[in-house]
Amino acid sequence: MADYRMVEHIPDLIQAEEYDRHPEGRLVRVSIRVDGEGVQVLGDAFRPELLEKLLETLGPDAIEQMLCG
Template identity: 45%
Template structure:
């Protein structure tokens, strides 16, 4: 799987908090693909997202 972040993303985020996430609905359910400058940032984000919150985000 290719990186979601590029060199400009790393240079433009000296604190290391940049995260990119792609949500895609598949026949099997919701696919969440993400990348972060620091892995801990995306892990913390995903731990905070409950299924109901993700559903609200997808429904607008």
């Protein structure tokens, strides 16, 4: 299991105006970037448990997350 770390900021991939278009709450958005330091997978979801399950299957050492609000 990955080590979860709280961070102050992660870029939003879902904007507030999208909430009304997805009343069932199943929207998950993922961004994958590759650079000189490795692979970065960012995710945003209405239901965090869906995103956490997806990220954990990738086998990372750590998953960074932030409190929303």
